[in-house]
Amino acid sequence: xxxxxxxxxxxxxxxxxxxxxxxxxxxxxxxxxxxxxxxxxxxxxxxxxxxxxxxxxxxxxxxxxxxxxxxxxxxxxxxxxxxxxxxxxxxxxxxxxxxxxxxxxxxxxxxxxxxxxxxxxxxxxxxxxxxxxxxxxxxxxxxxxxxxxxxxxxxxxxxxxxxxxxxxxxxxxxxxxxxxxxxxxxxxxxxxxxxxxxxxxxxxxxxxxxxxxx
Amino acid sequence: xxxxxxxxxxxxxxxxxxxxxxxxxxxxxxxxxxxxxxxxxxxxxxxxxxxxxxxxxxxxxxxxxxxxxxxxxxxxxxxxxxxxxxxxxxxxxxxxxxxxxxxxxxxxxxxxxxxxxxxxxxxxxxxxxxxxxxxxxxxxxxxxxxxxxxxxxxxxxxxxxxxxxxxxxxxxxxxxxxxxxxxxxxxxxxxxxxxxxxxxxxxxxxxxxxxxxx
DNA sequence: TAGATTGTTAATCGATTAACAATC
DNA sequence: TAGATTGTTAATCGATTAACAATC
Numbered sequence: 001x002x003x004x005x006x007x008x009x010x011x012x013x014x015x016x017x018x019x020x021x022x023x024x025x026x027x028x029x030x031x032x033x034x035x036x037x038x039x040x041x042x043x044x045x046x047x048x049x050x051x052x053x054x055x056x057x058x059x060x061x062x063x064x065x066x067x068x069x070x071x072x073x074x075x076x077x078x079x080x081x082x083x084x085x086x087x088x089x090x091x092x093x094x095x096x097x098x099x100x101x102x103x104x105x106x107x108x109x110x111x112x113x114x115x116x117x118x119x120x121x122x123x124x125x126x127x128x129x130x131x132x133x134x135x136x137x138x139x140x141x142x143x144x145x146x147x148x149x150x151x152x153x154x155x156x157x158x159x160x161x162x163x164x165x166x167x168x169x170x171x172x173x174x175x176x177x178x179x180x181x182x183x184x185x186x187x188x189x190x191x192x193x194x195x196x197x198x199x200x201x202x203x204x205x206x207x208x209x210x211x212x213x214x
Numbered sequence: 215x216x217x218x219x220x221x222x223x224x225x226x227x228x229x230x231x232x233x234x235x236x237x238x239x240x241x242x243x244x245x246x247x248x249x250x251x252x253x254x255x256x257x258x259x260x261x262x263x264x265x266x267x268x269x270x271x272x273x274x275x276x277x278x279x280x281x282x283x284x285x286x287x288x289x290x291x292x293x294x295x296x297x298x299x300x301x302x303x304x305x306x307x308x309x310x311x312x313x314x315x316x317x318x319x320x321x322x323x324x325x326x327x328x329x330x331x332x333x334x335x336x337x338x339x340x341x342x343x344x345x346x347x348x349x350x351x352x353x354x355x356x357x358x359x360x361x362x363x364x365x366x367x368x369x370x371x372x373x374x375x376x377x378x379x380x381x382x383x384x385x386x387x388x389x390x391x392x393x394x395x396x397x398x399x400x401x402x403x404x405x406x407x408x409x410x411x412x413x414x415x416x417x418x419x420x421x422x423x424x425x426x427x428x
Numbered sequence: 429t430a431g432a433t434t435g436t437t438a439a440t441c442g443a444t445t446a447a448c449a450a451t452c
Numbered sequence: 453t454a455g456a457t458t459g460t461t462a463a464t465c466g467a468t469t470a471a472c473a474a475t476c
Contacts, residue, residue: 035458054459060457060458061458062456062457063455063456065456065458
């Protein structure tokens with residue numbers, strides 16, 4: 001409940017899963033849900049779920065569980081989804097545009113204001129009406145809108161320089177989709193969305209599978 | 215080196231990072247690299263890197279380090295990137311098509327053969343010439359090509375049924391991009407590419423940042 | 429040889445799980 | 453009351469880190 005406790009990274013990674021499940025429950029479900037029920041539904045340990053929920057909400061009542069709508073609110077508040085974060089996106093390629101147009105981010109309080117690209121042919125307005133601007137307007141834009149988050153969807157070769165540029169312009173958190181290691185000052189949070197990591201897990205699993213089959 | 219040791223998930227997650235760094239080194243770099251040097255470059259603990267490398271390669275020599283090209287090979291082999299995995303993709307929306315056309319997957323031994331969609335308007339051939347087929351041809355296609363991996367880029371509401379369908383058709387590993395929990399038999403590996411997870415980490419960090427600033 | 433680097437064995441740390449008391 | 457569920461305190465487990473011996 002009280003914010004700056006020992007919030008481990010692993011807890012933060014599990015919370016979105018609970019949230020998605022709770023939000024996707026049918027309308028006619030019971031108004032309350034227990035940590036046990038949630039754990040079973042997601043195939044997790046019940047003690048872990050109970051502990052995680054206790055961290056974000058004090059609405060748990062013995063014998064009854066948590067009021068679902070209340071629990072959703074508490075998780076959202078804990079994750080900061082209740083107040084909107086403005087972001088800029090750099091690199092209006094296919095992936096960049098897919099993210100720019102994705103409406104689901106609203107749910108997480110993320111609002112991508114605009115994309116930036118060095119290619120003049122890309123400049124304009126995209127399918128859903130969001131602006132794509134030339135990269136040299138980034139600086140002014142960030143200052144004007146007090147942007148704190150940057151999303152990087154440029155090729156690997158440009159990723160480092162784009163991140164540097166974002167940091168120079170006051171960005172505090174970077175969501176990087178380029179499959180490469182970039183260095184940032186340590187007060188900046190860099191989260192690399194690593195597809196390669198997922199692929200590695202899948203690939204190794206398939207290999208093992210093949211071996212046992214043979 | 216020998217495969218089925220105690221290969222923890224966390225090691226697997228770090229290996230792609232080493233690989234990307236090694237492959238992106240300039241041509242004129244020294245032919246050998248030490249675990250120490252690699253650790254420093256990536257901002258990691260040197261003991262951890264050394265241990266990870268020892269797991270995948272026995273090419274490390276005291277005082278000299280690892281021959282870079284050899285180390286790259288060893289990591290790729292360990293991760294199974296050396297033999298190609300064929301995959302099908304379900305859901306030819308914006309994200310789906312972005313993945314379908316992404317050429318970088320080749321590097322990881324992943325080959326997306328075709329996309330499938332229920333929308334007849336999507337059926338045909340995409341920008342890079344990859345086929346988009348009607349979903350009812352999935353079964354035949356999987357059997358014909360002995361596909362083991364499925365990539366799911368459908369809306370959350372369809373994700374479960376699509377995963378069920380994939381499992382029915384012999385898929386052993388699923389890469390799920392839908393932001394929702396799905397259940398699969400426990401011999402099937404499900405890897406959910408959770409954007410929400412990354413967003414949670416970024417969001418919480420920004421919140422904390424704001425608080426300290428005030 | 430001396431020093432850098434390796435691989436390994438032991439110690440620490442953190443997160444998960446188990447056991448239990450408290451409560452409606 | 454009895455039983456389900458909560459939150460908490462203690463034990464276990466696994467991964468990371470530290471210390472050290474081996475090697476070129």
